[in-house]
Amino acid sequence: MKFPESFVWGAATASYQIEGAVDEDGRGPSIWDTFSRTPGNVAMGHTGDVACDHYHRYRSDVRLMRELGLKAYRFSVAWPRIQADGTGPANPKGLAFYDRLVDALLEAEISPYVTLYHWDLPQALEDRGGWPLRDTAYRFADYAVAVHDRLGDRVEHWTTLNEPWVSAFLGYGNGVHAPGRKDADDAERAAHHLLLAHGLAAGRLRELGARSLMLVVNSAPVLTPAQVNDPASVPGEADAAAVDRIHALLTRRFLDPVLRGRYPDEIRHEARDGDLEIISTPIDLVGINYYNPCVVQAAPGEPADLAWPGSEGIRFAAADAPTTAMGWPIVPDGLSRLLVRLSRDYPEVGFMVTENGAAFDDVVDGGRVHDDDRIAYLAEHLREVGHAIEAGADVRGYLVWSLLDNFEWAFGYDERFGLVHVDYATQARTPKDSALWYRDVIAGNGP
Numbered sequence: 552m553k554f555p556e557s558f559v560w561g562a563a564t565a566s567y568q569i570e571g572a573v574d575e576d577g578r579g580p581s582i583w584d585t586f587s588r589t590p591g592n593v594a595m596g597h598t599g600d601v602a603c604d605h606y607h608r609y610r611s612d613v614r615l616m617r618e619l620g621l622k623a624y625r626f627s628v629a630w631p632r633i634q635a636d637g638t639g640p641a642n643p644k645g646l647a648f649y650d651r652l653v654d655a656l657l658e659a660e661i662s663p664y665v666t667l668y669h670w671d672l673p674q675a676l677e678d679r680g681g682w683p684l685r686d687t688a689y690r691f692a693d694y695a696v697a698v699h700d701r702l703g704d705r706v707e708h709w710t711t712l713n714e715p716w717v718s719a720f721l722g723y724g725n726g727v728h729a730p731g732r733k734d735a736d737d738a739e740r741a742a743h744h745l746l747l748a749h750g751l752a753a754g755r756l757r758e759l760g761a762r763s764l765m766l767v768v769n770s771a772p773v774l775t776p777a778q779v780n781d782p783a784s785v786p787g788e789a790d791a792a793a794v795d796r797i798h799a800l801l802t803r804r805f806l807d808p809v810l811r812g813r814y815p816d817e818i819r820h821e822a823r824d825g826d827l828e829i830i831s832t833p834i835d836l837v838g839i840n841y842y843n844p845c846v847v848q849a850a851p852g853e854p855a856d857l858a859w860p861g862s863e864g865i866r867f868a869a870a871d872a873p874t875t876a877m878g879w880p881i882v883p884d885g886l887s888r889l890l891v892r893l894s895r896d897y898p899e900v901g902f903m904v905t906e907n908g909a910a911f912d913d914v915v916d917g918g919r920v921h922d923d924d925r926i927a928y929l930a931e932h933l934r935e936v937g938h939a940i941e942a943g944a945d946v947r948g949y950l951v952w953s954l955l956d957n958f959e960w961a962f963g964y965d966e967r968f969g970l971v972h973v974d975y976a977t978q979a980r981t982p983k984d985s986a987l988w989y990r991d992v993i994a995g996n997g998p
């Protein structure tokens with residue numbers, strides 16, 4: 552299978568998951584520092600204090616990326632490194648780290664894809680009210696400008712937010728993520744302010760000359776249990792309505808305001824006059840993070856899930872499919888179904904798979920990690936990306952989650968998503984068999 556010549560191959564990470572160095576060079580505390588240090592929030596009390604020590608090892612990590620032949624590297628900037636308390640003048644040492652990283656990437660001929668927010672809100676902004684407070688959106692836009700002022704001469708690809716659904720509904724809805732608050736109304740306010748933050752930042756970056764702007768969402772095809780293995784299965788009326796509602800709550804809640812300037816009818820929101828014009832500032836790409844489908848069925852009387860305000864009468868169901876170490880069902884053609892649908896629904900924008908990958912119980916054996924299960928997972932999903940392109944979807948690239956094993960949020964370090972194994976005691980990096988396989992895929996422009 553050959554991909555278009557311009558297809559972008561790469562891998563992704565995020566600041567809190569790999570950097571460590573949480574007290575260095577003027578970095579302030581983030582909500583994930585506070586959350587992970589609170590007993591009971593993260594498996595085994597793990598924190599991002601050291602993580603993969605990428606802050607100190609970025610040069611050798613970039614060398615590794617070059618050896619794997621990556622063409623693109625998606626990383627996030629830690630807001631509290633740039634503004635310790637989320638406001639005011641930028642911290643030169645924080646900016647200097649990303650400056651050095653970008654230069655090292657460009658020297659290795661790897662395109663930097665910068666994400667401005669991958670969940671590490673400065674704790675000081677949370678103390679003032681966090682994302683449910685409208686002002687946080689304006690603080691984000693100022694921070695985005697500060698980063699662009701320093702890196703904009705070399706970085707072409709800018710992402711405002713990673714997975715705003717997760718920030719809002721796991722952070723403020725069911726509280727499984729930082730800051731760990733549990734209030735459905737706050738979660739909905741957070742979702743709107745994240746969109747406002749996206750639009751404000753996109754507008755200002757565009758004025759400053761940013762060439763490629765992207766919003767990254769965690770999206771999934773919403774399916775009935777029968778549709779998981781039989782795409783042709785036709786759901787009854789109640790199940791079809793459940794599917795449509797969850798699709799609106801997960802995906803249309805973000806993409807309709809951004810790409811069409813309006814919220815779907817299903818969404819409760821407190822948009823003020825003018826907000827939707829800001830939110831619908833034109834962007835170039837939508838990033839899709841895909842891991843598994845969302846499986847639902849109608850269940851009259853079922854209360855709304857804490858993370859899904861508006862989901863009353865709907866039950867989340869298991870998929871009949873093999874699973875990864877996270878227990879997530881493996882449904883590769885879910886990716887092509889999703890890309891084809893979104894590309895049809897939103898023809899005004901291009902798409903990129905900005906995360907796809909899997910955790911498995913990897914073992915280092917004689918200096919190798921034989922992760923055939925991950926190779927199979929990636930190969931099957933890549934084939935589905937190819938099928939989506941053949942079916943007319945405008946998909947510009949594919950980034951594996953993740954370059955390195957890293958801090959998997961509430962699961963700590965036990966879940967390993969990396970192409971490269973990290974021994975957390977020694978920080979030794981061992982490219983897994985999947986990394987070597989991916990190197991060959993990139994070299995051959997297809998699996």
Ligand code: IFM
Pocket residue numbers: 565568714840906952959960968
């Ligand atoms: O590790 C996360 C990442 O930070 C965001 N998307 C999903 C990944 C796997 O859970």
